[in-house]
Amino acid sequence: MREGIVMRKLALVTGGNTGIGRVLALAFAKAGHDVAFSWVSRPDMAESLVAEIEARGVSAMGLPCDVGVEAEVLAFFDAAERQFERAPDILVNNAGIQTWAPLLDLDESDWDAVIRTNLKGTFLNTREAGRRMVAAGKGGAIVNIGSGCNKLAFPNLVDYTASKGGIEQFTKSAAVELGHHGIRVNCVAPGAIINERTVAEAPDYAASWSAITPLRRVGTADDIVGPVLFLAGENAAFVTGQTLWVDGGVFTQANWPQR
Ligand code: NDP
Numbered sequence: 001m002r003e004g005i006v007m008r009k010l011a012l013v014t015g016g017n018t019g020i021g022r023v024l025a026l027a028f029a030k031a032g033h034d035v036a037f038s039w040v041s042r043p044d045m046a047e048s049l050v051a052e053i054e055a056r057g058v059s060a061m062g063l064p065c066d067v068g069v070e071a072e073v074l075a076f077f078d079a080a081e082r083q084f085e086r087a088p089d090i091l092v093n094n095a096g097i098q099t100w101a102p103l104l105d106l107d108e109s110d111w112d113a114v115i116r117t118n119l120k121g122t123f124l125n126t127r128e129a130g131r132r133m134v135a136a137g138k139g140g141a142i143v144n145i146g147s148g149c150n151k152l153a154f155p156n157l158v159d160y161t162a163s164k165g166g167i168e169q170f171t172k173s174a175a176v177e178l179g180h181h182g183i184r185v186n187c188v189a190p191g192a193i194i195n196e197r198t199v200a201e202a203p204d205y206a207a208s209w210s211a212i213t214p215l216r217r218v219g220t221a222d223d224i225v226g227p228v229l230f231l232a233g234e235n236a237a238f239v240t241g242q243t244l245w246v247d248g249g250v251f252t253q254a255n256w257p258q259r
Contacts, residue, residue, distance in 0.1 A: 008058070011232070012080060012088045013037045014067050014125055015095025017045040019195045020145065023221035024092055024228055025049060029056040031229060036080040036088075038065035038095065059084065067095045067121030077128045087136035090232045091129040093122040093144045093167075098201075103158045111159045118163035122170060126185070130178050139182025141232045144171050145224075146189035146243060148251040164189075168243060175241030184240040186231040191247025193219045214249030 011028040015021040016037025025037050026049075035053050039046050039062060046062035053060035061083050065076035081087060096118045099110040122144055133140035149157060149164035167187060175185040192198070192209035199205050209218045227246045230236050245251060 009033045009089035010080065010084050010086055011035050011090040011092070012077075012125075012129065013092045013094055014065075014121065015039065016049060016062065017042055019197060020190070020193060020221045020224050021092070021094040022049060023225060024094060025060075026052060026056070027225040027229060028090070028232075029053040029058050029060070032058065033090070034059040034084055036061040036063070036076070036084070038063055038067060038076050040064060040066055066117075067093075067125055068116035070124055073121075073124045073128055077132060081132065087132040087138070087140075088129050089133075089138070089140050091125060091140070091142045092228060092232070093125055093142070095121055096145065096147075096163075098157065098160045100156045100201075101158075102156055106158055114159035115163050115166075118160070119166040119170070122167055126170075126174055130174070130181075130183060133183050134178075134181045140184075141236070142174065142178075142183065142185045143228050143231045144185070144187045146171075146187045148189065148191060148247060150187065150189050150243060152251055171243065172241045179240055184231075184236065186236070186239060186241065187243040188224060188227050188231065189243050189245050189247065189251070190224055191219055191245070191250045193221060193224065195221060209250070212250060212253075213247070214253060217248065219246065219248060 011033045013021050013025045016025040017039040025035050028035050050060040050062050063076050063079050065072045126142055144167050146167050147164040149161040150168040154161055171185055171187040194206055206218050210216055224246055227244050
């Protein structure tokens with residue numbers, strides 16, 4: 001094990017207020033790292049997350065920042081660097097949205113919003129983290145949150161699938177370009193993860209996804225923590241450009257006719 005002693009680092013998480021992002025922000029704090037996170041709505045959630053992170057004995061910053069707007073991303077990184085007096089060591093590109101429509105009915109505005117948030121947001125935050133990591137000269141780790149849509153076509157999720165497929169390829173390009181700076185870029189692709197959002201979208205979410213998942217359950221945000229911390233940490237020091245499927249096997253299984 002390389003991680004007997006954990007060095008205190010600065011971890012940035014986009015879209016930290018809710019769901020997977022919130023659990024990841026708390027997990028980095030529990031691992032002894034300072035945490036900065038971005039959010040767009042619900043300042044009360046941001047305030048309570050800062051308090052929960054700081055209760056773990058590390059420092060926290062939550063800043064409103066739309067990941068798809070360059071000026072806001074620059075301001076987020078500037079504020080984090082000012083508060084923590086260091087460049088980021090870890091970035092998790094977690095912020096993401098979904099809209100649902102068949103291709104022929106998909107609105108341009110939905111397409112733009114999803115691509116801007118999920119794909120452009122990943123680009124803008126990675127570019128900014130990468131610039132600062134390179135300037136600091138101490139390497140870094142970036143983990144992008146993908147989805148089964150990285151490799152499969154899901155019904156009524158054309159824009160989301162295009163954005164996550166883009167993240168799959170962006171991860172590889174960024175890993176290749178940033179590798180010689182000691183910056184690793186990987187992707188974690190969750191399967192069906194139960195949370196407020198997914199249950200609101202489908203009340204029978206747990207039952208329907210458990211039935212088709214080889215491990216016969218849905219995941220929780222806690223299932224994402226270990227894989228993200230692994231890819232962000234020294235135990236993955238020689239791992240870059242990879243996607244780790246954290247999905248109970250659901251997207252490994254072939255769509256096979258019943259016998
Ligand atoms: P949530 O909706 O709970 O979390 C998404 C977060 O992203 C919210 O906190 C939201 O902030 C934030 N966000 C949205 N738009 C922006 C923006 N423009 N700028 C900054 N933050 C923004 O969903 P999940 O936790 O489920 O999703 C997290 C990630 O995991 C996403 O990338 C999603 O695609 C991925 N994923 C989730 C799966 C699941 O089953 N849950 C499966 C596969 C992938 P706010 O609340 O302030 O609007």
